[in-house]
Amino acid sequence: PKYVYTWGAGKADGNGTMKELLGGKGANLAEMTRIGLPVPAGFTITTEVCTYYYANKRSYPKELEAQMQAGIANMEKVMGHKFGDAKGFPLLVAVRSGARDSMPGMMDTILNLGLNDDTVRSLENATGNARFAWDCYRRFVQMYGDVVLGVQKREGEDHEPFESVIEHYKQEAYGRDIVDSDLTAKDQQELVKRFKALVKERTGKVFPHDPWAQLRGAAGAVFGSWMNDRAIVYRRKYNIPSEWGTAVNVQAMVFGNTGESSGSGVAFTRNPANGENEFYGEFLVNAQGEDVVAGVRTPEPVSKLKAVMPKAYAELLKVRKILEKHFKDVQDVEFTIQEGTLYMLQTRNGKRTAAAALKFAADMVKERLIDWKTAVQRNPADQLEQLLAPIFDLAEIKKAKAIATGLPAGPGAASGKIYFNADRAVEAAEKGEKVLLVRIETSPEDLRGMIAAEGILTARGGVSSHAALVARQMGKVCVCGAADIQIDYERRIATVKGQSFAEGDFLSIDGTAGTVYAGQIPTAPSEIIDGLLNNNKAAQKTEKFKNYVQLMEWCKKATKLKVRTNADTPEQTAQALAFGAEGIGLTRTEHMFFEGDRIDAMREMILADNRAAREAALAKLLPYQRKDFFGIFKALKGFPATIRLLDPPLHEFLPHSKEQQLDFSKKIGVPVEKVMARVHELHEFNPMLGFRGCRLGVKYPEITRMQIRAILEAAAEATQKGFKAKPEIMIPLVGFKKELDQQVALVHEIAADIQKEKKVKLSYQVGTMIEVPRGALTADEIAETAEFFSFGTNDLTQTTLGMSRDDSGSFLGAYQESEIMPKNPFASIDQSGVGQLMEIAIEKARRTRPDIKLGICGEHGGDPESVKFCHKIGLAYVSCSPYRVPVARLAAAQAAL
Ligand code: ADP
Ligand code: MG
Numbered sequence: 001p002k003y004v005y006t007w008g009a010g011k012a013d014g015n016g017t018m019k020e021l022l023g024g025k026g027a028n029l030a031e032m033t034r035i036g037l038p039v040p041a042g043f044t045i046t047t048e049v050c051t052y053y054y055a056n057k058r059s060y061p062k063e064l065e066a067q068m069q070a071g072i073a074n075m076e077k078v079m080g081h082k083f084g085d086a087k088g089f090p091l092l093v094a095v096r097s098g099a100r101d102s103m104p105g106m107m108d109t110i111l112n113l114g115l116n117d118d119t120v121r122s123l124e125n126a127t128g129n130a131r132f133a134w135d136c137y138r139r140f141v142q143m144y145g146d147v148v149l150g151v152q153k154r155e156g157e158d159h160e161p162f163e164s165v166i167e168h169y170k171q172e173a174y175g176r177d178i179v180d181s182d183l184t185a186k187d188q189q190e191l192v193k194r195f196k197a198l199v200k201e202r203t204g205k206v207f208p209h210d211p212w213a214q215l216r217g218a219a220g221a222v223f224g225s226w227m228n229d230r231a232i233v234y235r236r237k238y239n240i241p242s243e244w245g246t247a248v249n250v251q252a253m254v255f256g257n258t259g260e261s262s263g264s265g266v267a268f269t270r271n272p273a274n275g276e277n278e279f280y281g282e283f284l285v286n287a288q289g290e291d292v293v294a295g296v297r298t299p300e301p302v303s304k305l306k307a308v309m310p311k312a313y314a315e316l317l318k319v320r321k322i323l324e325k326h327f328k329d330v331q332d333v334e335f336t337i338q339e340g341t342l343y344m345l346q347t348r349n350g351k352r353t354a355a356a357a358l359k360f361a362a363d364m365v366k367e368r369l370i371d372w373k374t375a376v377q378r379n380p381a382d383q384l385e386q387l388l389a390p391i392f393d394l395a396e397i398k399k400a401k402a403i404a405t406g407l408p409a410g411p412g413a414a415s416g417k418i419y420f421n422a423d424r425a426v427e428a429a430e431k432g433e434k435v436l437l438v439r440i441e442t443s444p445e446d447l448r449g450m451i452a453a454e455g456i457l458t459a460r461g462g463v464s465s466h467a468a469l470v471a472r473q474m475g476k477v478c479v480c481g482a483a484d485i486q487i488d489y490e491r492r493i494a495t496v497k498g499q500s501f502a503e504g505d506f507l508s509i510d511g512t513a514g515t516v517y518a519g520q521i522p523t524a525p526s527e528i529i530d531g532l533l534n535n536n537k538a539a540q541k542t543e544k545f546k547n548y549v550q551l552m553e554w555c556k557k558a559t560k561l562k563v564r565t566n567a568d569t570p571e572q573t574a575q576a577l578a579f580g581a582e583g584i585g586l587t588r589t590e591h592m593f594f595e596g597d598r599i600d601a602m603r604e605m606i607l608a609d610n611r612a613a614r615e616a617a618l619a620k621l622l623p624y625q626r627k628d629f630f631g632i633f634k635a636l637k638g639f640p641a642t643i644r645l646l647d648p649p650l651h652e653f654l655p656h657s658k659e660q661q662l663d664f665s666k667k668i669g670v671p672v673e674k675v676m677a678r679v680h681e682l683h684e685f686n687p688m689l690g691f692r693g694c695r696l697g698v699k700y701p702e703i704t705r706m707q708i709r710a711i712l713e714a715a716a717e718a719t720q721k722g723f724k725a726k727p728e729i730m731i732p733l734v735g736f737k738k739e740l741d742q743q744v745a746l747v748h749e750i751a752a753d754i755q756k757e758k759k760v761k762l763s764y765q766v767g768t769m770i771e772v773p774r775g776a777l778t779a780d781e782i783a784e785t786a787e788f789f790s791f792g793t794n795d796l797t798q799t800t801l802g803m804s805r806d807d808s809g810s811f812l813g814a815y816q817e818s819e820i821m822p823k824n825p826f827a828s829i830d831q832s833g834v835g836q837l838m839e840i841a842i843e844k845a846r847r848t849r850p851d852i853k854l855g856i857c858g859e860h861g862g863d864p865e866s867v868k869f870c871h872k873i874g875l876a877y878v879s880c881s882p883y884r885v886p887v888a889r890l891a892a893a894q895a896a897l
Helices: 019-034 047-055 064-079 119-127 130-148 161-174 185-203 211-225 229-237 289-294 302-308 310-327 354-366 372-377 394-399 422-430 444-452 466-474 527-533 543-558 570-578 589-594 598-607 611-636 658-668 672-682 694-699 701-720 737-758 773-777 779-785 793-801 809-817 834-848 864-872 882-896
Strands: 004-008 042-045 093-099 110-113 246-252 263-268 280-285 331-338 341-349 402-405 407-410 413-419 435-439 455-458 477-480 485-488 493-496 499-502 506-510 515-518 562-566 584-588 640-644 726-731 765-770 788-792 853-857 877-880
Touching: 004 019, 004 064, 019 042, 019 047, 019 093, 019 246, 019 341, 042 064, 042 093, 047 211, 047 246, 064 246, 093 211, 110 130, 110 211, 119 130, 130 161, 130 185, 130 211, 161 185, 211 246, 229 444, 263 289, 263 302, 280 289, 280 302, 302 310, 310 331, 310 341, 354 372, 354 543, 372 543, 372 882, 407 466, 413 422, 413 455, 422 435, 422 444, 435 444, 435 485, 435 506, 444 466, 455 466, 455 506, 466 477, 477 506, 527 543, 527 570, 543 882, 562 570, 562 882, 570 611, 570 882, 584 589, 584 611, 584 853, 584 877, 589 598, 589 611, 598 611, 598 658, 598 672, 611 640, 611 701, 611 726, 658 672, 694 701, 694 737, 701 726, 701 737, 726 737, 726 788, 737 765, 737 779, 765 773, 765 779, 765 853, 773 779, 773 793, 773 834, 779 788, 779 834, 788 793, 788 834, 793 834, 864 877, 864 882, 877 882
Parallel strands: 413 435, 435 455, 455 477, 562 584, 562 877, 584 640, 640 726, 726 765, 765 788, 788 853, 853 877
Antiparallel strands: 004 042, 042 246, 093 110, 093 246, 263 280, 263 331, 331 341, 402 515, 407 477, 413 506, 485 493, 493 499, 506 515
């Protein structure tokens, strides 16, 4: 089998579509070569080798060695240098990882491989540049020592061991800190010696001399890093299966560190933070690529290249155009300039914020680069909520004191207590605090802290620093490189212009402007919310608002699956409608019982020990419910409302503390002993599987009667006042047809009464929730009575998995870690288990009632993956909370395209 794919001199074995086999980096290096861009020659070892490696006790297929030799031979031919040449200019290579999707910072790259005590001399002689040759060698020993030989920070050490050696040496030789690029050839030579000694001391091994041994070691390290902790954490967060594996790219080196006419940089073809159509990036003169992202020297904006290297800059602008035209998307590129000549080292679709994604897509449709369908696909549904996130209140911002500015790396507004360390940030966030993670710069070790934080603030680093990269991807608010802030990790204090902030103090950051404020600043709704919900004219004129509205129109054009909302009040209903919901998929009537002193009547009803007393208490609740339903029908403007009858176990409504029980007994004049006894009686070992759902109505039909009366009287009133009311009465927790029959009989009986009393014609439906496996399995029988089904996937997940949502916290983490379940099944539908039950139910139900209306309510209705699944199995609608409606609409449209 072919394990090695080469590229170079305009030709490539692979191409851009082969990301599974070649990884993202390798596939695009081949593609760039094919379209004539200047890419140094190289080859990719495929992801299949990674799979083989882990399946065969970390060994390689026997054909690999010969194929790699051919790969190196091809590079030697194209570049005109020999690998390991100790006489002429030696071929040096970069060994680069490359998974299917880029995994920023997770994998390790080794540059300048092929150098040893002999080849460093031949490089020096061939170039006449001793500083350069030894700089390369020093970098190589350092990276190889770290990544391959594992010379890394030990417990209790503050600094990377190699960095410590450098710092030490600088003090010794110069008495102060100097930048690395000022180190002379002699200095570098000395450092190489000390590095090798360090390697010997820490590992007991001699640094490998033979370039081929170096190459094998490096490739092994890349494959090995697929299973390092950070890579695993990252994969878990983004649901990347570990079977994918990584490829390894071996590529001829080009050098940005030969002097002032060389350099390295990274750039986006457009601004990935706000979406502006401007070339966006940064570079460093006389540097190798790692320097740009490492944050040691602060890079220059890429526009300044024009002044220092005009020819290379013009070339780069040409490449920018070619790339966008070819890939039809915004690209994130890495490049190196060697003696004025530009080389492209990487391109990929740029990670972007939700705001940038929206603008990219809208602009590219206008530019006729993409069509509207592609534009819909280009907006990640799970990021859309970012656009609805609050911004700082403009009036408050005027009053606030800006203490520092940095780069606007992740738009949005965040306020929180500052923490200087990821673990403490996580701890505080777990306690429910809003947290800002404040670091000099971040590294992959900070990932957990970044996930937990509202926002990230760094003192060092540019727009391509780790913090900026991760923030953009996770949609976190981020300001980076706020250089005025001094951070003292030991004392846990940040100082800005004489003012200090201790851990736990509040700071606020505006990631759209790059500003840092002292204290906590109130936030205001985003333009989209303001335009949609508050009808604010100024907000409606903004480009962001218009682009959003355009996107939603496209979604409408594409969609089959309708989106409804879960709402219990007229306000929520109106909001959801403004977001484009087409009705209510779930009204939880019990929420209405907690308002004001309704709860007292509810408790009276529960305490009653005979039907008459119960009915008396229910009669007090009736007018409240009727009024609520009327409000909802009015807000719905003719859209349907699925209303679920009382579902939770009764004891949830009772007072639980001694004090509350005393209070309550006084209020209604019942002895406290009786209250306590009833609370005790209603206690259940497993309330989730207890006396709840339609079981309540079966035992106490008077509860059902009251609720139905309230719903239908409200509908009658609405009809009389000229609104259309379309109640869909939903019976929860049905597992037996007869349970449903009994309740439905009550509905029809009361409906007949009301139609006669009020002389109106009501239009209503009766259906059920499918939320226990028995209900799903007997769907054909249940559908004889039910006019619609709504899958209650929260309970259906609990009952199918036999896993209580509230108790699963203690083990779900371990389950996801060991990939037993790839995702939290309460957040995203377990498609092969719960999903299969849904499919069975649908199939059976349609046999009895071909036109049965099918929907889903529950948290899953707002999860993009689950929405796509619902589309696939042919539901008519999903229902989710009002703020998730846009997300669901986008996901539904994407599923349909
Ligand atoms: P990552 O996936 O972390 O970005 P890369 O493999 O892209 O890792 O390598 C990191 C940096 O190393 C690149 O941005 C580039 O500047 C430098 N680099 C990689 N390959 C080469 C090469 N062939 N010549 C010179 N520099 C290189
Ligand atoms: Mg890269």
